[in-house]
Amino acid sequence: MPLTFWYNCLSDPSRSVYYVIKKLGIEHELNIVEIGKETRTEEFKKDVNPAGTVPVIKHDDDFIYESANIIRYLLDSFDPEDILLPRTNLKERAKVGYWLDWRNTTYRPPSQLAIDEITVEPLLFGAEKPSDEECKKMVGKVYDNLKVIEAAVTDKSYLTGENLTIADVYLYNEVLEGQKFIELEVKGKTKEWFERVEEDETVKEITDSFLEALSKF
Numbered sequence: 001m002p003l004t005f006w007y008n009c010l011s012d013p014s015r016s017v018y019y020v021i022k023k024l025g026i027e028h029e030l031n032i033v034e035i036g037k038e039t040r041t042e043e044f045k046k047d048v049n050p051a052g053t054v055p056v057i058k059h060d061d062d063f064i065y066e067s068a069n070i071i072r073y074l075l076d077s078f079d080p081e082d083i084l085l086p087r088t089n090l091k092e093r094a095k096v097g098y099w100l101d102w103r104n105t106t107y108r109p110p111s112q113l114a115i116d117e118i119t120v121e122p123l124l125f126g127a128e129k130p131s132d133e134e135c136k137k138m139v140g141k142v143y144d145n146l147k148v149i150e151a152a153v154t155d156k157s158y159l160t161g162e163n164l165t166i167a168d169v170y171l172y173n174e175v176l177e178g179q180k181f182i183e184l185e186v187k188g189k190t191k192e193w194f195e196r197v198e199e200d201e202t203v204k205e206i207t208d209s210f211l212e213a214l215s216k217f
């Protein structure tokens with residue numbers, strides 16, 4: 001049953017999907033796609049993803065889109081354990097699900113806006129950088145969300161308890177993006193949590209490839 005994965009290490013949702021694929025040792029064909037270029041071609045939109053984004057997987061004959069959806073699909077299909085995403089205990093599963101949804105609905109929108117407006121658009125497309133006041137306001141919204149993470153990891157090692165789940169990896173990748181692109185300062189219990197997630201060998205390996213790709217800019 002072949003699995004094909006369209007990926008770029010500069011894409012944080014793609015790194016989280018890659019984490020699952022690597023962690024579970026899922027056999028796959030890797031297609032590295034250039035973000036902002038190949039993703040925007042008519043060919044990619046027609047043949048791979050009409051939304052023009054990665055990550056994407058194709059399993060057997062079916063394309064599966066949206067990182068959180070892909071993550072759930074892969075863990076439910078291939079994970080013999082029940083820890084990264086609990087399967088049978090629905091209350092525990094809902095705790096992880098909360099963070100996956102929170103990342104998509106709440107953390108990601110202001111974080112991505114700040115990263116795009118302050119760094120990516122001016123650097124890659126020559127757009128005018130927003131004023132200091134506008135930058136401060138945008139980054140301030142990301143710090144507001146970091147407070148939610150800080151509260152969650154104040155009395156436990158990971159977001160949902162004492163075990164690393166896919167929620168930690170998903171949020172870690174998002175916070176890492178902020179740290180690198182808008183100089184987000186990760187401190188307090190959040191820093192301890194961040195470093196704890198990084199102790200996972202697979203997280204570390206994928207992060208190293210991201211940092212190496214970044215160093216070439």
Ligand SMILES: N[C@@H](CCC(=O)N[C@@H](CS)C(=O)NCC(=O)O)C(=O)O
Pocket residue numbers: 010011012013014035036037039040052053054055065066067068
């Ligand atoms: N909601 C989507 C977001 C995917 C997304 O925005 N991917 C970006 C990279 S992080 C992308 O592929 N952008 C292509 C482009 O801008 O051309 C998911 O979570 O899978």
